[in-house]
Amino acid sequence: MSRSRLSLPSDPALAPGEARCPGPSTRDIIISDGDNAPAALTDPEVYGFLGQEDIPFERYASREMFDLEMKRMWNRTWQWACREEHLQKVGDYVVYDIGHYSIVVIRVAPDSIRAFHNSCLHRGMQFFDPGTRGSGKQFLRCPFHGWTWNLDGSLKEIPCRWDFPHVQDEAFRLPEVQVDTWGGFVFVNLDPHAGPLAEQLEVLPEHFSQYAVPLEDRYVALHTEKVLPCNWKMGMEAFLEAYHVLATHPEGLRTAGDANAQYDIFGRFTTRFVHTIGSPSPHLPEPPSEEEILAVLSSRRKEDIPKLADGETARSAWARQARANVGEEFDCDLSDVSVSQMLDSIEYWMFPNMMLFPGISIPLIYRFRPNGDDVDTCLHEVLFLRPKPKNGPTPPPAEKIRLEIEDSYTSIPNFPGGLDFVLDQDTDNLQRQRAGAKAAVKRGETLGNYQEARIRRFHATLDEFLAS
Numbered sequence: 001m002s003r004s005r006l007s008l009p010s011d012p013a014l015a016p017g018e019a020r021c022p023g024p025s026t027r028d029i030i031i032s033d034g035d036n037a038p039a040a041l042t043d044p045e046v047y048g049f050l051g052q053e054d055i056p057f058e059r060y061a062s063r064e065m066f067d068l069e070m071k072r073m074w075n076r077t078w079q080w081a082c083r084e085e086h087l088q089k090v091g092d093y094v095v096y097d098i099g100h101y102s103i104v105v106i107r108v109a110p111d112s113i114r115a116f117h118n119s120c121l122h123r124g125m126q127f128f129d130p131g132t133r134g135s136g137k138q139f140l141r142c143p144f145h146g147w148t149w150n151l152d153g154s155l156k157e158i159p160c161r162w163d164f165p166h167v168q169d170e171a172f173r174l175p176e177v178q179v180d181t182w183g184g185f186v187f188v189n190l191d192p193h194a195g196p197l198a199e200q201l202e203v204l205p206e207h208f209s210q211y212a213v214p215l216e217d218r219y220v221a222l223h224t225e226k227v228l229p230c231n232w233k234m235g236m237e238a239f240l241e242a243y244h245v246l247a248t249h250p251e252g253l254r255t256a257g258d259a260n261a262q263y264d265i266f267g268r269f270t271t272r273f274v275h276t277i278g279s280p281s282p283h284l285p286e287p288p289s290e291e292e293i294l295a296v297l298s299s300r301r302k303e304d305i306p307k308l309a310d311g312e313t314a315r316s317a318w319a320r321q322a323r324a325n326v327g328e329e330f331d332c333d334l335s336d337v338s339v340s341q342m343l344d345s346i347e348y349w350m351f352p353n354m355m356l357f358p359g360i361s362i363p364l365i366y367r368f369r370p371n372g373d374d375v376d377t378c379l380h381e382v383l384f385l386r387p388k389p390k391n392g393p394t395p396p397p398a399e400k401i402r403l404e405i406e407d408s409y410t411s412i413p414n415f416p417g418g419l420d421f422v423l424d425q426d427t428d429n430l431q432r433q434r435a436g437a438k439a440a441v442k443r444g445e446t447l448g449n450y451q452e453a454r455i456r457r458f459h460a461t462l463d464e465f466l467a468s
């Protein structure tokens with residue numbers, strides 16, 4: 001396959017969105033692994049053309065847009081606040097913040113989690129500082145004058161109660177925020193009239209039931225939060241496509257399917273890409289041999305690679321190695337896990353800001369949020385969810401490591417699998433993209449019909465919220 005082949009104009013006989021990269025598709029590659037890959041990975045793609053108009057850059061820069069998102073979207077959508085393991089014991093709490101909203105999520109009984117607005121009903125003081133977490137709370141007591149609520153939200157005590165004859169207990173229950181859980185995540189929704197979380201999860205429960213090592217059987221082994229120099233949507237969209245691999249991560253071309261990645265648009269709220277690891281990019285004029293691919297994957301010289309058995313691919317050999325390595329490191333049995341789930345970059349997105357990777361070697365969760373009230377910066381969290389050990393206690397969830405805009409992921413000791421370098425490449429683009437977009441003469445971005453369709457789906461759903 002030649003480089004020019006991928007640069008040929010679109011076939012005019014095809015309707016918009018129908019064109020695909022020539023050569024084997026992601027699905028072809030996964031099926032040819034010949035193992036027990038789940039139907040979620042071998043079923044035909046789910047895609048529908050969503051239009052091809054430019055997305056205005058104004059959407060990333062305007063204060064009005066940011067404020068409208070706060071008023072009509074963030075306070076009406078399900079979003080994950082923390083993991084259940086952050087709330088192991090009664091009285092454990094996490095403060096989840098989105099823009100100027102702040103929510104206390106707290107375990108109030110062994111089988112019950114509640115969430116309250118982090119704002120005292122006396123004079124508005126926050127019960128806890130934004131972004132903090134703690135334990136041992138039997139009550140919510142305001143640090144200013146000491147008004148106190150029980151964990152069920154009922155008013156417990158007002159110092160000098162004789163001075164507040166106008167305060168009725170029932171009217172002064174703490175306002176609650178809707179809570180639900182799935183996959184070990186605790187979700188909140190500020191809208192008391194919002195529909196159930198299940199509506200927003202769409203295909204996720206069904207698909208994730210097919211993957212090995214369910215999300216609820218994993219723990220947070222590493223957790224970072226980096227400030228990105230751009231609007232939260234721009235930061236998130238850098239991770240919604242594999243189109244940028246060619247120019248941004250060129251060293252990955254020998255081992256990553258990029259132009260032939262699969263994109264699914266499951267519904268209003270969920271999308272996915274799957275790009276293979278251990279198969280070469282269709283951009284390469286000459287595909288490397290399987291031994292060469294295996295050498296790159298294992299960071300060894302080709303001469304040091306044991307000969308592959310007849311018909312064995314670099315993918316299957318590397319997956320076998322990964323099953324053994326990860327299984328030993330995290331004390332779990334991965335012998336039945338498909339090559340694709342072991343290796344590939346399988347990324348689900350749920351509106352508005354969550355990405356979930358069911359893969360075993362790339363077991364990531366991403367969350368993107370505005371950085372407080374700032375239009376031009378955002379927070380990007382990365383969690384590595386590893387299998388809970390078969391024997392012995394599960395380690396506590398990792399403490400969050402904060403990185404500022406200029407900090408490199410390589411400053412974090414033992415960051416897994418070379419992903420520090422990749423994340424630096426991704427996030428290093430954003431300052432220039434923000435600056436270029438603000439100064440652009442052409443006032444919007446022009447998206448690929450297929451490879452960037454997830455970005456378009458996101459904007460369409462966002463617009464539905466903003467318009468209603």
Ligand code: FES
Pocket residue numbers: 120121122123124125142143144145146147
């Ligand atoms: S502001 Fe909370 S007790 Fe006064």
Ligand SMILES: [Fe+2]
Pocket residue numbers: 238244245248249422426
């Ligand atoms: Fe990337």
